[in-house]
Amino acid sequence: xxxxxxxxxxxxxxxxLVSLGACTKxxxxxxxxxxxxxxxxxxxxxxxxxxxxDKYNGGVPKRDLKAITVGxxxxxxxxxxxxxxxxxxxxxxxxxxxxxxxxxxAQSDLNxxxxxxxxxxxxxxxxxxxxxLNSEGLDPALKAAQDAKVPIMTIDRLLTTKQPCVDxxxxxxxxxxxxxxxxxxxxxxATDDRGxxxxxxxxxxxxxxxxxTKGFKxxxxxxxxxxxxxxxxxxxxxxxKGRSVTEQLISANPKLAAIYAENDEMALGAIAALKAAGKKxxxxxxxxxxxxxxAVQGIVDGWISGVIESNPxxxxxxxxxxxxxxxxxxxxxxxxxxxxxYTKDNASAELANAY
Numbered sequence: 001x002x003x004x005x006x007x008x009x010x011x012x013x014x015x016x017l018v019s020l021g022a023c024t025k026x027x028x029x030x031x032x033x034x035x036x037x038x039x040x041x042x043x044x045x046x047x048x049x050x051x052x053x054d055k056y057n058g059g060v061p062k063r064d065l066k067a068i069t070v071g072x073x074x075x076x077x078x079x080x081x082x083x084x085x086x087x088x089x090x091x092x093x094x095x096x097x098x099x100x101x102x103x104x105x106a107q108s109d110l111n112x113x114x115x116x117x118x119x120x121x122x123x124x125x126x127x128x129x130x131x132x133l134n135s136e137g138l139d140p141a142l143k144a145a146q147d148a149k150v151p152i153m154t155i156d157r158l159l160t161t162k163q164p165c166v167d168x169x170x171x172x173x174x175x176x177x178x179x180x181x182x183x184x185x186x187x188x189x190a191t192d193d194r195g196x197x198x199x200x201x202x203x204x205x206x207x208x209x210x211x212x213t214k215g216f217k218x219x220x221x222x223x224x225x226x227x228x229x230x231x232x233x234x235x236x237x238x239x240x241k242g243r244s245v246t247e248q249l250i251s252a253n254p255k256l257a258a259i260y261a262e263n264d265e266m267a268l269g270a271i272a273a274l275k276a277a278g279k280k281x282x283x284x285x286x287x288x289x290x291x292x293x294x295a296v297q298g299i300v301d302g303w304i305s306g307v308i309e310s311n312p313x314x315x316x317x318x319x320x321x322x323x324x325x326x327x328x329x330x331x332x333x334x335x336x337x338x339x340x341x342y343t344k345d346n347a348s349a350e351l352a353n354a355y
Contacts (some may be wrong), residue, residue: 117138202236289310
């Protein structure tokens, strides 16, 4: 049986499962290496015919996207390749479609993201795409947009306590529980299913962290894994904390055999800590989630055993959702994307497709 022993800070949040309703539409759940780098839809979930301008929060004016200003609220500092690529994708798609775009960056500050959204509404943005910093806490910004009849499309992190087609149009993102399950499978394979394991948790208060943790633990239990989770500690999705936390973990757990990092930045920080401790590639097996060039290069160099992709190229799907919203075609509550996987067998060939 899998054993869990908690050391250090841990997340304490309710588990959110992505539930697929009666009208769920599903496409193949995996993508092979070498496919187009843009996001592809795996499935949609929710009830009804989809959200349209007529239905949204009692009805909002129909717009021609090329005749209005769209605002994009980025949540985190663009020192992280995921955020850099996400913003670049939004900007590139807006330019491709001839849409006027204004952007903000909250610099990982919830209060600033609230102010950013309110500011874009005040500047005359008539539709918004937001990447929430936290799954909760944006209420003042959502209220400002509602009052101004400015619809919001959400990407990446889910607003867990809000209603689609009331507080936001819909959501586009990954199945984070499934990502955690796939990471567990990869780590079981890399370790021959034995050894002490640590989890580098992402930021508290977001569904990504909750779901990736749940998926990983559930899969270990389902497989009756012999991996023993001896520590799990928050490293906030950052490289710096990934390094400092790993330094503590390997000091407290000298027999540590594996690390599950809930994003690539934390994994790269862990590698720095392992190098400083005199470890060699492969001494501690690492599996991570994202798909950055640094992490995929880590597979090539032997430091990382596997990377589960989390594709940040939201631009095409996000703007298509706005088009479908205004055209009357409708937007489902949830659009779940395909995420591929990088392994030692495809990392060299796929490095160019990483971000």
